[in-house]
Amino acid sequence: MVDSSPYxxxxCFPVRELENQRLRLSPFIPSVHAQEYWEATKDCPEIYIYFPFEPMSEDDFARIIETRVQPNPTTLVFAVLDKSxxxxxxxxxxxxxLLNASPDSLSAEIGWLITVPNFQxxxxxxxxxxxxLMWCLDPPALGxxxxxxxQYQSHPENVASRRKAERLGFRFEMVQRYQRVVAKADRWDSAIYSLCWDDxxxxxxxxxTQMERNQ
Incomplete structure (x- = not known):
């Protein structure tokens, strides 16, 4: 069962909801969001083709959050809510x-990027x-x-993900070979992109401008 106690x-950074006229990003809480997420994705295992994991049930996904995300202060997952x-x-x-967030180096990596099929x-x-990006790179005076x-990582064969990063201004840096060990593949490389404060x-x-477009 999913724990319903305060979450x-x-x-490692102060957390708040992020929103504009179209979306609200709210910290993912298993007791609030896991069921809806699972119902929207359970029949679409293909969305995990470029992920190192694939949940088998709602409880399995909640456990992934509670064991991989919540105990790790460098990782945060948001639920993406469509206000439109x-x-x-x-x-x-x-x-x-966000992954690998560091107050010391003032850096973080965008990850856990999953759009459910009806909103792709x-x-x-x-x-x-x-x-x-606005939350990460805007100065504190702007919130x-x-x-x-x-940083932004993508599997080298995930063309759609790489094009999205490039349209948003991320700079390609390299393909890091054997970037991680995963059970589902003998070899896992990653294309590394970055967007820095001077960019x-x-x-x-x-x-x-990209956000104001329909896609």
Whole structure:
């Protein structure tokens, strides 16, 4: 059973909800979001083809959050809620998060990027990444964390993910061979991209333009 007690996201930076007119990013809480996420994705195992894990049930996914994410203060996952949909309660449109966050190096990595099938090829993915970038790279005076570097990793064969990063202004750095050990593959390489504070001075406008588009 999913624990319904008050939930501590246990992240190394102060956490708040992020939103614009289209989306709200709210810290993922298994007791609140796991069931809706599972119902939206349970028949679509292909969304995990480029992930090192594949949950087998709602409880299995909740355990992944509770064992891989919550105990690790460098990792945070948001539920992506679509405010543009009709209805009182915005539906869950996906997940997005930060990995390897470091207050010492003022850096983090975008990860856990999953858009549920009904919201793919819409405004959701671009706006979710954009909201997270603004939070990470905007200075504290504008409500951001003032990070110096945001990293983005993609499997080299995930063309759609790599194109999305490039459209948003991430710079390709390298393909890191044998980047991680995973049970589902003998070899797992990663294409590494970054967006840094000096890129952001002009890159922010580019991201905002992309967010205003439909896709």
């Amino acid at each position: 501590d996201v246990n992240f 949909s009709n209805g009182v309660t915005p539906p869950l449109a996906g997940l997005i998060g 090829r819409t405004h959701v993915t671009t706006n979710a990444i954009g909201l997270l 951001g964390l003032g990070l110096r570097r945001v 952001w001075r002009e890159g922010r406008a580019r991201v905002m």
